Amino acid sequence: MKRIFTFVLLFVSVTVFAQFQRNVVANLTGAYGILEKDVNGDDILDLLAAGESGNILAYFINDGSGNFTQTTIDSNFTGARFIDGADFDNDGDMDFVATGTSDLVWYLNDNGTFVKTVIETGLNDPRQVRTSDIGDLTNPATPDGDIDLGVLVSGENTVSVYFNDGANNFSRFNIISINSPRYLHGGDFDSDNSPDFLISSYNGDGTNDEDNIFWYYVGNWGLTQGGVVASNFHGAFGVEGGDIDLDGDDDVIGAAYIDNEVAWFENLNGDGSSFTKHIIDDNLPGASYVHWLDIDDDGDKDIVATGYGDTSGNNSQVVVYYNDGAQNFTKTLIDDTIQGANTFTVQDFNGDGKNDIAVTGSVSNEVVVYIYNPGNVKQNSITGLSIYPNPVKDVLHIAPADKIQQIQIFDITGRQVLSTNQTVIDVSKLDKAYYLVKMILKNHNIITKKILILK
Numbered sequence: 197m198k199r200i201f202t203f204v205l206l207f208v209s210v211t212v213f214a215q216f217q218r219n220v221v222a223n224l225t226g227a228y229g230i231l232e233k234d235v236n237g238d239d240i241l242d243l244l245a246a247g248e249s250g251n252i253l254a255y256f257i258n259d260g261s262g263n264f265t266q267t268t269i270d271s272n273f274t275g276a277r278f279i280d281g282a283d284f285d286n287d288g289d290m291d292f293v294a295t296g297t298s299d300l301v302w303y304l305n306d307n308g309t310f311v312k313t314v315i316e317t318g319l320n321d322p323r324q325v326r327t328s329d330i331g332d333l334t335n336p337a338t339p340d341g342d343i344d345l346g347v348l349v350s351g352e353n354t355v356s357v358y359f360n361d362g363a364n365n366f367s368r369f370n371i372i373s374i375n376s377p378r379y380l381h382g383g384d385f386d387s388d389n390s391p392d393f394l395i396s397s398y399n400g401d402g403t404n405d406e407d408n409i410f411w412y413y414v415g416n417w418g419l420t421q422g423g424v425v426a427s428n429f430h431g432a433f434g435v436e437g438g439d440i441d442l443d444g445d446d447d448v449i450g451a452a453y454i455d456n457e458v459a460w461f462e463n464l465n466g467d468g469s470s471f472t473k474h475i476i477d478d479n480l481p482g483a484s485y486v487h488w489l490d491i492d493d494d495g496d497k498d499i500v501a502t503g504y505g506d507t508s509g510n511n512s513q514v515v516v517y518y519n520d521g522a523q524n525f526t527k528t529l530i531d532d533t534i535q536g537a538n539t540f541t542v543q544d545f546n547g548d549g550k551n552d553i554a555v556t557g558s559v560s561n562e563v564v565v566y567i568y569n570p571g572n573v574k575q576n577s578i579t580g581l582s583i584y585p586n587p588v589k590d591v592l593h594i595a596p597a598d599k600i601q602q603i604q605i606f607d608i609t610g611r612q613v614l615s616t617n618q619t620v621i622d623v624s625k626l627d628k629a630y631y632l633v634k635m636i637l638k639n640h641n642i643i644t645k646k647i648l649i650l651k
Contacts, residue, residue, distance in 0.1 A: 216530050216553065216566035221264045224563050225250025227556035229278040232541045233290050236308070241543050243554055244269075245563050246276035246294060253279060253294055253303075262546035262567055269303060269310045278539075282327040282343045284364050293345060295322040300347060302364070315358060315366050320351030324380055330357055348377040348395075355380065355395060355419075371419055372412065375399060379485075383437020383446040385411045385468035386422060392468070393419060394448060396432040407432045409450055409461070411468055425461050425471045430454040434485035440497050441523055447471075449499055451483035458483050458501050458517070462610075474610035476525045477501075479602070479636055481511045485539055491551050491568070496521045500553060502537040509536030509559030514566065517642075524632065527642035530566055535559035583633060587648040594619040594635060602636040623649055 226249030235242040235255045243256040243264060252271050256264035270276070275297025284291040285304060292310070293302040299317045303310040330344040345358040345366065355372040378398040385392045390413070397408045409426040412419040426432070431453030440447040445466035451458050457478045461471040477483075482504030491498045496519040505512035513532050517525035531537075536559030545552045550568040557564060583594050594600060597619040605614040605623070608630055614621070628651040635643045 215528070215568065217569055218531060218533075219262065219565045219567060221256055221554070221563040221565050222254070222266050223561050224252065224254065224556070225561050226558055227561055227563050228276065228538055228558055229294075230539050230541055230554055230556050230563065231279050231281060232543045232545075232554065233281040235290055237289060240547075241545060243541075243545075243563065243565075244279050244281070244292065245556055246273075246279050247561075248275050248277055248558065250561075251276055251296075253292075256563070258545060260547050262552070262565060264565075267308075270312060273301065273312075274299065277322070278324050280325050280327045284343050284360075293325055293327060295319075295325050295347065298322070300325065300345070300358070304364075313364075315345075316368065319347075319349055321349065323348040323350045323378060326380060330359065346380065348380060350376050350378065350398075353377070374410065378432065379434050381436045383411070383448070385425075385437065385446050385448075385463060386413060387445050387466045388413075390414060392422060392437070392446075394425065394435045394437050396429075396435045396450065398432050398453070407452070407454070409435055409448060411437075411448075423468045423471075426450060426459075426473060429457075429459075431483075433483065434501075436486055436488055438488045438497065440488060442496070449486045449488055451480075451486045451501060453482055453484060453504070456481050456483055456503070458486060458499065459610075460499075460523070472610055474523065475604075475606065475612065475634075476517055477515075477527055477642060478604070479642075480513060480515065481505045484537070487540070487542055489542055489551060491516060491542070492518060494521070499525065500540065500542055502540055502555060504536055504538060504558070509557075512537040512557070512559070514540070514553065514555055524644040524646070525642065526644070529639070529641065531555075531564070533560075534562060534564060581635070581643070583635075583645050583647065586645075587650045588623060589650050590622065590624045592621045592623050592633075592647070594621070594633075599637055600635060601638045604634040604636070606632045606634065608632075627651075 224247040226247045228248040229246040231244040232241045240260045242258045253269040277295045279294040281290045281292045289305045291305045300315045326346040329339040342360040342362045344360045347356045354370045356370050358366040375397045378396045381394045393412045399407045407430045411422045413422045425448045429452045433451045433453045435450045437446045445463045447463045448461040458476045464470045480503040484502045484504045486501045488497045498519050499517040503513040514530040516528045534557040538556045538558045540555040553566040633645050
């Protein structure tokens with residue numbers, strides 16, 4: 197009997213590079229942390245960046261059209277890493293705080309001249325610093341009108357709060373003991389309309405189960421662990437909370453540096469008690485930082501990510517994962533010429549109402565802004581890519597083979613059940629169910645398709 201195949205043709209427009217215009221804002225040795233703030237009070241977002249190996253902090257004034265002019269804040273700050281901003285002295289302008297190799301400092305903005313004050317020195321590998329009105333030692337989590345600091349001190353396995361006495365004198369209090377904290381972000385994971393916090397824990401050897409993502413809620417004193425979002429997420433790095441599937445509760449997205457992986461973790465019950473992992477990409481070299489937003493204004497949540505590359509910063513990538521509305525993500529490569537792609541921020545830097553991406557390249561020593569310009573897209577259409585039959589009983593075919601680098605199949609829980617570089621695939625041993633087929637293409641893009649396996 198002649199078999200009749202039903203072809204499911206995937207006509208997908210994948211934009212590579214052309215959708216974003218690459219503009220080098222500055223050459224900054226060891227470019228690391230990046231931040232967007234209005235530095236000069238003209239209601240236009242400017243940029244700040246830290247150069248770790250150059251020991252430099254600088255800001256870049258935006259003329260409103262995405263053209264930037266550099267001014268140095270500090271050219272002698274050892275190992276400058278992360279930076280954040282707030283009006284510490286309530287004089288209407290933006291002050292800054294930053295971490296270096298072993299120091300935590302703040303900079304008073306005195307009419308464009310920055311006065312440096314060391315808050316603490318001798319720290320062991322301080323990482324991210326965040327500004328917020330946390331409260332004081334006697335009444336934490338209740339704002340008291342001044343700016344406090346949250347600092348991840350990776351080498352000391354602590355998350356610390358520096359309470360401000362109102363005169364910008366800071367007292368340190370360790371609120372969490374956690375193995376090698378790497379990144380902190382907020383959310384509401386138990387759906388109680390009060391802020392919770394995500395923290396990634398990066399053990400660094402790829403084997404220890406301390407490569408975790410935890411969430412915490414505000415207790416009577418400090419933070420209390422609410423649950424584990426992910427374990428064995430090797431090289432847990434950048435994390436964010438947000439409602440990815442638009443079901444009313446906050447999920448989690450994360451990057452795993454060692455696993456080269458970007459994933460989202462579905463908050464199953466809405467109370468943070470159980471998360472299911474969905475792999476978005478396991479082929480982003482040195483996956484580092486992630487951010488979710490609706491970058492193409494189609495009503496669903498897309499994800500921007502950076503991959504540092506290998507230990508030398510080679511094979512680095514800046515990518516966007518476009519969401520089809522059902523949490524199937526298509527990978528679009530924005531840039532693979534940057535080396536050591538690191539932290540980034542997404543904002544409208546040229547006043548056209550579209551989100552642009554500003555990224556630091558630690559190895560190529562660049563601060564780069566990618567201006568989003570979908571009207572000038574030069575489409576690279578992948579036509580004729582087919583997956584058949586669907587539904588399938590025994591053998592699944594994907595064509596043409598020369599476009600495919602790898603095929604992965606996941607069940608509805610996000611568990612990978614098959615991985616191959618072949619395009620004729622025996623699926624006869626899989627249970628009857630719906631599955632997602634992830635096709636990793638040779639040009640780094642990813643296409644996913646739902647199939648039904650019959651018995």
